[in-house]
Amino acid sequence: MILIPFSEMTPLADEIAAHLGAVSRPLDWHHFPDGESLVTIPNGLSGEDVAIVATLRDPDRLALPLRFAAATARELGARRVGLVAPYLGYMRQDRRFHPGQSVSAVLFSDFLSESFDWLVTVDPHLHRISRLGDMFGIPARRVATAPLLAEWIRDNVPDGALLGPDSESRQWVGEVARLADRPYEVLKKLRTGDREVDISVPESAALRHGTPVILDDIASSGRTMIRATERLLAAGAGRPICLIIHGIFAGNALEDLSSSGALRVVTTDTVPHPTNCIGVAPLIAGAIREITPQTMSGEGHRHISVRKGE
Ligand SMILES: O=P(O)(O)OC[C@H]1O[C@H](OP(=O)(O)OP(=O)(O)O)[C@H](O)[C@@H]1O
Numbered sequence: 001m002i003l004i005p006f007s008e009m010t011p012l013a014d015e016i017a018a019h020l021g022a023v024s025r026p027l028d029w030h031h032f033p034d035g036e037s038l039v040t041i042p043n044g045l046s047g048e049d050v051a052i053v054a055t056l057r058d059p060d061r062l063a064l065p066l067r068f069a070a071a072t073a074r075e076l077g078a079r080r081v082g083l084v085a086p087y088l089g090y091m092r093q094d095r096r097f098h099p100g101q102s103v104s105a106v107l108f109s110d111f112l113s114e115s116f117d118w119l120v121t122v123d124p125h126l127h128r129i130s131r132l133g134d135m136f137g138i139p140a141r142r143v144a145t146a147p148l149l150a151e152w153i154r155d156n157v158p159d160g161a162l163l164g165p166d167s168e169s170r171q172w173v174g175e176v177a178r179l180a181d182r183p184y185e186v187l188k189k190l191r192t193g194d195r196e197v198d199i200s201v202p203e204s205a206a207l208r209h210g211t212p213v214i215l216d217d218i219a220s221s222g223r224t225m226i227r228a229t230e231r232l233l234a235a236g237a238g239r240p241i242c243l244i245i246h247g248i249f250a251g252n253a254l255e256d257l258s259s260s261g262a263l264r265v266v267t268t269d270t271v272p273h274p275t276n277c278i279g280v281a282p283l284i285a286g287a288i289r290e291i292t293p294q295t296m297s298g299e300g301h302r303h304i305s306v307r308k309g310e
Pocket residue numbers: 092165166168189191194197216217218219220221222223224225
């Protein structure tokens with residue numbers, strides 16, 4: 001197995017490779033002055049299993065270079081070409097919320113399924129879809145970070161409840177709370193725009209004791225976390241720890257979150273960032289190990305078409 005990371009993913013790919021006893025060699029991505037890309041992949045791929053490693057937080061920019069890298073690896077003799085996408089973008093638009101909208105999650109998953117033979121990702125934002133295989137026409141594995149998050153909480157926060165910022169978060173907050181043996185509450189969120197979010201906090205005694213931990217899968221504009229932090233403080237809770245699986249932090253999101261009163265912001269390393277405290281490499285390596293024998297025996301194929309959603 002040869003891992004080929006986009007350069008920002010080199011540290012994570014090196015770690016995954018060490019767990020697998022594999023090789024990691026980054027690709028080169030040259031940007032021409034007119035905005036076009038030139039992707040150069042390492043040589044020596046003939047007959048090899050290859051995994052391209054890219055975190056898809058800026059998917060419009062990455063899509064074509066990803067396709068070029070996968071196609072070139074195949075053209076140069078790679079046996080199978082998989083994608084390790086610790087953060088998988090575009091999964092939030094999994095419905096036609098208003099007439100005429102693209103269902104981007106389905107379209108993007110089709111695009112990836114056409115480009116790659118298999119996929120490994122971490123806690124994708126697919127709460128209404130229970131099996132990744134229903135979304136992708138290729139073998140796919142979803143790594144669950146709940147045990148890592150629970151371990152981090154047990155090691156670092158001696159007391160306090162877990163809080164989910166909205167009803168959707170109940171599924172992962174409930175699971176992490178169970179594993180960490182902590183109480184949890186779910187807040188109510190109303191979103192009226194990309195950056196317009198309001199949160200209401202219940203009158204609960206659990207919130208008044210210890211250090212609250214707000215847990216969410218994504219912080220993008222950061223507005224969900226910021227508003228939850230502000231509303232908790234106003235309700236008399238202690239300064240919260242914000243625990244986030246995928247820390248995208250668009251624009252000034254992190255600065256704004258820190259100014260809102262968060263005690264600490266903690267993320268996994270699915271998106272490289274100074275707030276990374278929880279490493280996912282061993283779990284990703286385990287998922288690659290699981291999926292690789294299947295791809296070797298020919299289960300699934302990138303041209304299998306599974307129709308999903310609306
Ligand atoms: O940092 P932000 O920009 O606030 O985005 C992060 C939020 O977005 C997602 O929710 P989702 O998109 O499913 O629901 P929402 O649009 O109602 O927040 C995610 O689960 C977070 O709660």
